[in-house]
Amino acid sequence: MKELVFNIAFLVFSLTLYSQNKTTVSGFIYDKNSGEVLIGATLMEKKTKTGTVSNEYGFYSLTVYSNDTLEIEVTYIGYKQLNIKTPANQNIHKDFNLTVSSITLDNVTIVASKEDNIVKRNETGVVRLPINDIKTLPNLFGEVDIVKAYQLTPGVQSGGEAKSELYVRGGSPDQNLILLDDVPIYYVAHFGGFFSVFNADAINDVKLIKGGFPARYGSRLSSVLDIRMKEGNMQKLSVQGTIGLLSSKLSIEAPVIKDKMSFIISARKNLLPIFKIMGTDLSYNFYDINAKLNYRLSKKDKLFLSYYMGDDNISMSEKTAISNNNTTVKWGNTLFAFRWNHVFNNKLFSNLTLSNTYYRYKNIFEYDVKTDSLSKRLSNSLLTGINDISLKLDFTYLVNANLNFRFGANSIYHTFIPNDEHFSQEGTGLVSTKENYSSSMNAIENSVYLENELKFNLISANMGFRYSSYHIGSTSYYSLEPRILLNCILSKDFSLKYSFSKMNQYVHLLAYSGVGIPSDYWMPTNENVKPENSLQNTIGISKTFQNNKYEFSLEAYHKTLNNLITFLPGESLIGNLDSWGNVVEKNGIGLNYGLELFLQKKSGKITGWIGVTTSRAERTFDKINNGKSYLFKYDRLYDMSIVLNHKLNDNIVLSGTWTYGTGYPITLATEHYTINNEEIFVYSDKNFFRMSDYHRLDVSANFNKKTKWGESTWSISIFNLYNRQNPYYYYYDRKLINTTSNNTGNGYSFKPVYGELKLYQKSLFSIFPSVSYSFKF
Amino acid sequence: INDAIVIYFENGVLKDTLKYIDSLDMYGISNNISDYPIIGNTYSVQIYKDGFDMITSKTKIPSKVVISDTAIVPISSIDETGNVFSEISVSFKDPAEEINFYEIAVSDIAFFYDSSNYFYELSTHDNIITSESYYPSLVRFDVDKPQYLLFNDKSINGKEYTIRVYYNPPQREDANRYIANHYINIHLRNVTEDYYKFKTSMIQHLYNNEEDILYGMGEPINIISNINNGYGLFAGFNNDVVSFFIPEQVINE
16 A cells, blocks of 8 residues: 555656646657567657657657757667657657668667666566577577577576576476467477477567566566567568578568558478487477568557467377377467557557467377278377467556556456367277267456556656456455565666565466476366465666676575475376366475576677576475475576677677586485385485586577578587586486306306496487578568 | 394284295295185284384285176287287276275286296276376387286276276297287286375386486386385285186288
């Protein structure tokens, strides 16, 4: 309540103060060549030093109190600065089109924003990496991976060698709200977790939020990865593609009606039968398609249709003269969104999103046999998934450069499909059977939020709350989630920040560990399983150096997680769906805290960052580890990443990344015995031991060439340059040893015997070169 | 340890003191070997040894569930490598009044394999077993199938039920390929909950100890034991066995 009174007082104060002559300039900021919106571009009125930043739709509104002619400067990293003059005392709609700067031009054109720098931004735990920088980073199999780039920032873990998952500040992947054009996506990896599903060619902007969550975000505990797809080139047909070792991709974007309507379609597919090459009988393929249609209905209205579909498919087939046996596992997402941006006036902007996101995991087994005397057919299919239909309405009210409000509401209709199983059999000696067992549960999740952003010389803030409700059957839960962020700007290049966030999560993930192929079961909160929640406090300092070329932040966080669930040891969901609450351990607690240092060089020929983290992540469940706290599986005491991009000239970019991390916790046996000649191990404390430390150096070189028809790029990467054998997993084994005995006078005999029981380390990737070829015209 | 004191009780009454038998390298009942445990009775053990905590455990003998019908299809399918799979169907009636746990096993009666304890690896498509936590999922192509199929009666309580399981019979080859002559025992065991938990957790334990570059390593699982201050299992089961002779037959490919 105190917070509310405080905010109202600020609002009244600021409205009174500025009830003078004013000019409001509003509109969108675009890339001139493609017509793509520029998110986070800065506008600054030079005389009054009043500034603002374009929002996630490229919209801005700048209100200036002055009777003089306004001198507005528009900047965006990597683009030429734009300056305009406009008369005062009127409301103006003005769209800006910025031009990409060339590296050979003066550095002045490629500066980091003066207004939108880390000191002034009302953010804690937010990381933005430019897509173009991500594309030049070293990669594996020639696959540019957005998620892997963010793993190199402090507080983010990968979850294992070359994995494309996000473990943020001790949270698990299900606690990340991953938004593709404002729509949550549930499973984000291809190829058993080694590549993310996001095709960088179709992405315009990415932002990761680890703490200090604005009230507009909710539904997950640990992070928000906000990904915005490109809208499609409004000016001309543009085609780009990549041929890589693992997959190839092609993107086409073009205007349908110039400056009015455009589309982008981007598709990616693996071409090589990688598992066949590795000598297995498995057939594997994946694909994804991103598509978007963008229509500028008027200066005040924009419509968007976004679509994503991606699947992984792994199968094994045995075909003989009499029988046919097929096993297939498929998993993937389909996502659809319709969005309508409407500018009510030069201060009020809205976005309506109607969306559907569907994650599914499918096991299909088919078997038939036919002989002279026998004919049989069996089939079994199992589907698990989650299907959400969502309606979301967001408003941004930009009162002036120092005060804005965001408010909105969201309603999600969840359909949980833990198990949809079909079994049929027919044939000789079989009772013809068709059995369907389908379980689905529906739940409604609603939320409203209000946040306001205040900016003054010495202090600025983003404060708000989110109120959510959840209904399943006759059970309901309600939650008030306050969000506070304070930014004390102690000097123009130094600030002290504090944030507090309460987050609530109504969907739970049950996943089997240790299996490369996903087997994710999304389960609802119900009368027995409570919603998960987290409380996170962050305090930090931010500093810029050398005219904002360098940004530095040091943040400490403390995060508690409540009502976590996990499988009881040895239990699984299959066969227990009706009573799934009995096979999980509930009311788990997580405690995560750490210190993160992030030094980023954002402009110039050499860009990059150093990220250092020291952290601790623990879990406690009554029936696991005898009720004692244990380290989270991806706890890392120390973690460090160094990333460098060096633009030698317009044609060559060199890049290198080095990562170091304390080994992940692991459970090892403390005793062993035998039963029927089987070696049995006794595991005592969970995650008590640690793997050996992890470190790796990757390098890449990107050779760009401008041609008559467009642009081509050869990218050469070397993964794990110094061939470090990093731990993937550990296992116990007794190796066979050949023993020799001298049979007196009858030569020698050789006999293999099992040696001593030892713990062995398995590594996954040694030094691995990759090459890919990209083109664009 | 061969000098521990092992005391054995029936329904809480001292029944015997087990002696260490050197030739078998185990402790055994000294009374008449035909003195079988009785259905419904509770049996317990206490083990003492200087320097160790006392070990205790107890169990109950489950009732017998009889095999009402069996059938064999010697050549049910042939995989790509030419391996033949035989199908066995086992029918039984689950007692309605009690919670039951079962184990199905198929052993070779020392005709083809040189061991009377040779148990075939078994697979099944039956949901009652494939839905068990321990049964390897369809995508675990890398692991051997279990030799014992355990299941509970949650979904079949009080019903007559037929389960089909598959095993890979012995084969021989000259100009043709044959399923070899072999005798098998089909076992249907009514087991205790402790036995079921021990065996299922043991199967998972062994699977999760197997390393595979594709699948990685599973989360380590301790075997569930009913031994206080020790490891392993103290339990019995009630076994019904049907024997079959499968004559040699040519595999027509």
